[in-house]
Amino acid sequence: MMYVLLLCVLHIHSIHGQNADQKGKRLILRGRSNPCEGRVDVYNEGKWGIVGHIGWSENNSAVVCKSLGCGTVVSFDIDFRDNYPANDLVWADEIKCGGTEQNLWDCEFPGWGVIKSSAHSHVYVNCSGERVTSVFISILFV
Numbered sequence: 001m002m003y004v005l006l007l008c009v010l011h012i013h014s015i016h017g018q019n020a021d022q023k024g025k026r027l028i029l030r031g032r033s034n035p036c037e038g039r040v041d042v043y044n045e046g047k048w049g050i051v052g053h054i055g056w057s058e059n060n061s062a063v064v065c066k067s068l069g070c071g072t073v074v075s076f077d078i079d080f081r082d083n084y085p086a087n088d089l090v091w092a093d094e095i096k097c098g099g100t101e102q103n104l105w106d107c108e109f110p111g112w113g114v115i116k117s118s119a120h121s122h123v124y125v126n127c128s129g130e131r132v133t134s135v136f137i138s139i140l141f142v
């Protein structure tokens with residue numbers, strides 16, 4: 001006698017969440033299990049820092065989401081604080097994106113380390129994500 005057992009497992013996972021340019025600058029959303037949601041951290045000249053909230057806009061958030069392959073902006077918050085450890089370096093502030101830039105650092109800002117924001121407010125972005133759905137079917141013969 002043979003039993004056929006069909007197992008269908010739906011796997012939803014993400015294919016994104018990191019972004020780096022050739023000069024070693026990086027951007028990441030930290031602190032959540034979803035790589036398309038979290039505090040905006042940037043890496044430049046060997047150091048991670050946060051971004052300042054002054055002048056932060058929907059368009060800045062759009063550049064973050066797009067550059068990570070994370071789709072469009074669901075929401076953002078410029079007065080955000082969570083328990084995920086942050087380096088108190090505010091690396092870039094008063095960032096003004098038009099929305100079409102490839103990377104956050106292609107937007108206008110006064111310069112790395114030129115800041116007015118305090119390190120107490122963090123910038124949070126939640127993106128729609130672009131999830132890939134794949135179906136695995138295993139057939140077990142008993």
Ligand SMILES: *[C@@H]1O[C@H](CO)[C@@H](O)[C@H](O)[C@H]1NC(C)=O
Nearest residue numbers: 057058059096097098099100
């Ligand atoms: C934000 O993006 C929209 C759509 O791309 C654009 O029309 C608008 O001018 C941008 N705003 C600023 C302040 O750059």
Ligand SMILES: *[C@@H]1O[C@H](CO)[C@@H](O)[C@H](O)[C@H]1NC(C)=O
Nearest residue numbers: 036037074075126127128129
């Ligand atoms: C973030 O966006 C996702 C959709 O991509 C949504 O399911 C989730 O609830 C949002 N998280 C928060 C905290 O709003």
